[in-house]
Amino acid sequence: MKIETERTIIRLPKSSDFEFIKNLWLDGEVMKFVGFPDGLKVSDEDIGSWILNKNPDRMRQVVEDKETGESFAETGWQEDIPYEYANGRKSASLDIKLARSHWGKGYATEILRVLTKYIFENTDIEVVFVDPNIENIAAIKLYEKIGFKKIGQPVFHNSDNMQIPITAQYYELENNEIQ
């Protein structure tokens, strides 16, 4: 799969993305709102299997800058995460992480508008959901701008492998709601 937006190419991960993914996940500024302010330390093996992407329920993509060819974001959707507000609709969770060099320039809006449209046009998924940390203002503005609607109440998350607990809020989007 390869999807083009105005300034980017969204494509499957490849082995040359290894360093980019490793550094992105190690960046505590990128990972703090998902509970890892010291960065996510993942084994080389785990990054390798993320790149190989063998699970058909998990679609993973890397985003390149069209002009420079530089990889600057990872995104994707996952059908194997339960969504308690699905109400019979086929659901998928969506995620996006950009390198700090590309924040605040409209890239995530550009990428997710095209990617959500792609998902609804090319799969049988009926609702896409996200669960940003309630303190992640950039992510919430991003999702609301695209048309995601707040669902339910904030949920507190804590686990032994998280560096800090977080409180997250569900938002969801259906095909006819993309803005």
Ligand SMILES: CC(C)(COP(=O)(O)OP(=O)(O)OC[C@H]1O[C@@H](n2cnc3c(N)ncnc32)[C@H](O)[C@@H]1OP(=O)(O)O)[C@@H](O)C(=O)NCCC(=O)NCCS
């Ligand atoms: C969240 C993230 C994907 C946003 O990407 P981005 O390309 O910077 O977002 P955009 O430039 O498309 O901006 C989307 C909206 O958020 C706003 N925004 C972006 N960064 C912001 C910030 N730091 N504070 C407040 N608002 C911000 C933009 O102004 C824009 O809203 P507007 O058009 O009404 O002005 C990016 O900051 C990131 O990768 N963060 C770390 C990983 C993460 O938290 N991912 C989300 C997990 S749920």
